[in-house]
Amino acid sequence: MALIKSISGIRGTIGGKPTTGLTPLDIVRFTSAFGTWLLRSGNGQKVVIGRDGRISGPVVSQLVAQTLVSLGVEVIDLGLSTTPTVEMAVVAESAAGGIILTASHNPREWNALKLLNANGEFISGADGLEVLSLAEREDFSFVPVDKLGTIRSGDGAMQYHNEAILAHDLVDPSAIAARDFRIVVDAVNSTGAIYVPELLKALGVRPENIVLLNGDVTGHFAHNPEPLPENLLQLSSDVVRQKADLGIAVDPDVDRLVLVCEDGSMFGEEYTLVAVADYVLSHRKGDTVSNLSSTRALRVVTERHGGTYHASAVGEVNVVNRMKEVSAVIGGEGNGGIIVPELHYGRDALIGIALILSQLARSGKTAAQLRRSYPDFFISKNKIELDPSVNLGTVFDKLADRYRSQPINRIDGLRIEFDNGWVHLRASNTEPIIRIIAESDHETSAANMAQRFIRDINECL
Numbered sequence: 019m020a021l022i023k024s025i026s027g028i029r030g031t032i033g034g035k036p037t038t039g040l041t042p043l044d045i046v047r048f049t050s051a052f053g054t055w056l057l058r059s060g061n062g063q064k065v066v067i068g069r070d071g072r073i074s075g076p077v078v079s080q081l082v083a084q085t086l087v088s089l090g091v092e093v094i095d096l097g098l099s100t101t102p103t104v105e106m107a108v109v110a111e112s113a114a115g116g117i118i119l120t121a122s123h124n125p126r127e128w129n130a131l132k133l134l135n136a137n138g139e140f141i142s143g144a145d146g147l148e149v150l151s152l153a154e155r156e157d158f159s160f161v162p163v164d165k166l167g168t169i170r171s172g173d174g175a176m177q178y179h180n181e182a183i184l185a186h187d188l189v190d191p192s193a194i195a196a197r198d199f200r201i202v203v204d205a206v207n208s209t210g211a212i213y214v215p216e217l218l219k220a221l222g223v224r225p226e227n228i229v230l231l232n233g234d235v236t237g238h239f240a241h242n243p244e245p246l247p248e249n250l251l252q253l254s255s256d257v258v259r260q261k262a263d264l265g266i267a268v269d270p271d272v273d274r275l276v277l278v279c280e281d282g283s284m285f286g287e288e289y290t291l292v293a294v295a296d297y298v299l300s301h302r303k304g305d306t307v308s309n310l311s312s313t314r315a316l317r318v319v320t321e322r323h324g325g326t327y328h329a330s331a332v333g334e335v336n337v338v339n340r341m342k343e344v345s346a347v348i349g350g351e352g353n354g355g356i357i358v359p360e361l362h363y364g365r366d367a368l369i370g371i372a373l374i375l376s377q378l379a380r381s382g383k384t385a386a387q388l389r390r391s392y393p394d395f396f397i398s399k400n401k402i403e404l405d406p407s408v409n410l411g412t413v414f415d416k417l418a419d420r421y422r423s424q425p426i427n428r429i430d431g432l433r434i435e436f437d438n439g440w441v442h443l444r445a446s447n448t449e450p451i452i453r454i455i456a457e458s459d460h461e462t463s464a465a466n467m468a469q470r471f472i473r474d475i476n477e478c479l
Contacts, residue, residue: 020038020039020450021037021039024146027118027130027132027140028040028048028130028131028133029124029128029129030044030130031128032127032129040078040128040129042077042081045081045085046085047156048149049082049085049117049131050085050089050153050158051149051153051158052149052152053085053089053091053158054089054152054157054158055148055149055152056114057089057114059114059135059136061113062113062136063090063092063114063167064091064094064112064113064114065086065091065092065093065094065113065114065115065116065117066094066096066104066107066108066113066115066134066172067082067095067096067116067117067118068103068104068107068116068119068172068175069097069099069118069119069120070098070099070100070101070120070121070208070271070272071098071207071208071209071211071235071236071237071270072120072121072208072270073126073236073237073238074129074237075098075119075129075237078119079119082119082131083095083169087166087168088161088166088167089160090165092167092170093167093168094111094170094171095171095172096171096175097171097172098209099118099172099175099176099213100213100271100273100367101118101132101271101273101364101365102179102273102362102364102365102366103176103179103213103368104116104117104138105134105138105364105366106138106175106178106179106182106361106362107138107172107175107179108136108138109136110175111172113136114136115133115134115135115141116138117134118131118132118134119132120270120271121270122269122270122271122273122274123243123244123245123269123274125243126238126239126243137363138364139338139364140334140335140338140364142335142339143335176212176216179368180216180217180220182361183217183361183368183372184220184221184372186358186372186373188298188373188376189221190379190380191220191221191222193376193380194221194222194223194375194376194379195221195222196222196379197263197375197378198224198227199223199227199263199378199379200227200260200261200263201223201227201228201262201263201266202229202231202253202256202257202262202265202266202278203215203228203229203230203231203266204232204250204252204266204267205230205231205233205235205268206239206267206268206270207232207233207234207238207270208235208237208243208271209235209270209271210269210270210272210367211230211232211234211235212235213272214266214268214272214367214368215228215230217368217371217372221372229256229260229262231252231253240252243269243270244269245267245268245269245274246276247284250265250267250276250278250284253265253267253278254278254282254283254284257279257280257282258282262280263280263378263385264278264280264374264375264385265278265279265282266371268367269367273364273365273366274287274367275354275355275370275374276290276354277290279386280384280385281386283386285385285389286389287352287353288315288397290354290356290374291308291312291316291348291349291350291352291354291355292319292392293388293389293392294358294373294377295316295319295320295348297373297374297376297377298347298348298358299319299320299323299325299347299348302347303324303325304325304345304346304347304348305320305325305328305345305346305347306320306325306327306328306346306347306348306349307327307328307329307341307346308327308349308350309331309333309351309352309430310329310330310332310427310429310431310433310442310444311332311442311453311455312351312352313352313395313457314395314440314457316352318393319392325347326344328340328343330430331429331430332351332430332431332444334351334364336430337350337351338364341357341363342363347359350365351365352397354370356373358373394459395457395459396458396459396464397455397456397457398455398457398461398464398465399454399455399468400453400455400456400468400469401451401453402452402472402475402476403450403451404445404450404452405479408479412478413479414428414432416478417432417434417443417471417474417475417478418432418434421434424436431445436467438458438459438463439456439458439459439463439464439467440456440457441454441455441457441467441468441471442454442455443471443475454471454472454475455468456468
């Protein structure tokens with residue numbers, strides 16, 4: 019069992035003893051702390067909640083909602099929803115904040131409370147520490163019976179989200195309809211099965227041209243829910259079999275977007291942001307942001323359009339903060355996360371789908387042709403199980419000294435630049451592991467670089 023408290027929220031496996039997993043007592047305690055923090059912020063007494071399709075969703079949702087009611091909060095419950103939809107609903111409802119009940123790409127035994135401020139954005143690290151302190155001290159109290167809060171349905175949130183996407187000036191439903199795309203969608207048995215087809219129809223894709231895989235919203239994920247190539251073999255095969263123009267994969271909470279080309283090849287999760295940035299930058303000048311673990315292809319495309327690329331620490335809140343600092347016109351993360359600031363400051367697979375289809379429709383290119391227009395870089399992603407007793411700072415200090423002749427970045431773990439690539443070492447925000455990510459212009463070189471640093475880490479340990 020595991021319970022992880024981080025910048026990404028409160029995440030854990032369901033069951034076990036309190037404080038060792040995401041148990042009902044832990045859910046109530048952290049919800050109480052966050053609800054109290056929101057009430058003390060002075061932004062009102064409304065809180066938006068929504069969940070993905072995982073098995074524990076109804077239980078966790080009821081615990082969260084009734085705990086907030088016990089604090090005197092007005093709960094707006096979107097039910098089955100997506101992370102970006104909840105983020106947008108917080109602003110639309112003028113709420114004090116929001117809670118998204120999803121463990122993103124984690125397996126079905128996990129769930130999480132992702133915490134949003136009044137701007138519909140993930141709370142800052144400092145605010146997160148304050149919430150954790152409230153939970154630790156149990157510094158909260160509940161209202162008497164005549165001051166209990168209420169729960170109402172958030173009907174219309176999906177429509178509001180879709181309308182905002184359709185209103186974006188770079189989204190072109192007419193061109194998409196004229197292209198008459200045939201699309202296969204892998205919804206991995208979660209809320210993408212509801213939201214993605216509705217968006218595609220709103221964009222002008224004919225219903226009979228939408229093929230939905232794993233469309234039962236049961237939380238019994240048909241495969242590992244992280245949209246990586248090894249988990250998308252069914253989608254790749256069906257794109258070819260259906261003679262489709264594109265394959266779309268999303269994670270359970272629909273904030274990551276991965277594409278499959280018409281020939282069944284992977285567009286590459288790193289290149290979702292690259293392609294969207296290319297499209298956006300071709301219509302408006304500006305800068306871009308991604309995190310230190312994302313492909314250098316974004317820098318190449320940004321500079322090709324005359325902009326400047328900026329890197330941030332890993333974590334959506336860090337990317338958003340950096341985007342605001344430099345007034346970036348587009349940003350995100352190399353895991354298929356797209357952040358379009360005109361819509362909202364959050365990763366959003368749905369606006370990503372709309373922009374990619376508009377780009378393909380207007381350019382006349384196939385997905386494979388679009389992918390070939392970008393430089394080829396190869397990323398090797400690896401991980402080592404992390405013993406809680408390990409002092410990672412000491413390990414990174416030793417490695418920084420060993421490679422002191424190379425350019426080094428320490429804003430998030432340790433990133434070391436080499437002539438033919440880079441390697442980034444950091445502790446995960448969502449799992450008890452060390453991530454080892456390497457990129458090079460050759461697949462073998464990236465893998466070899468990653469393996470070299472795995473050996474180095476083990477020596478230091």
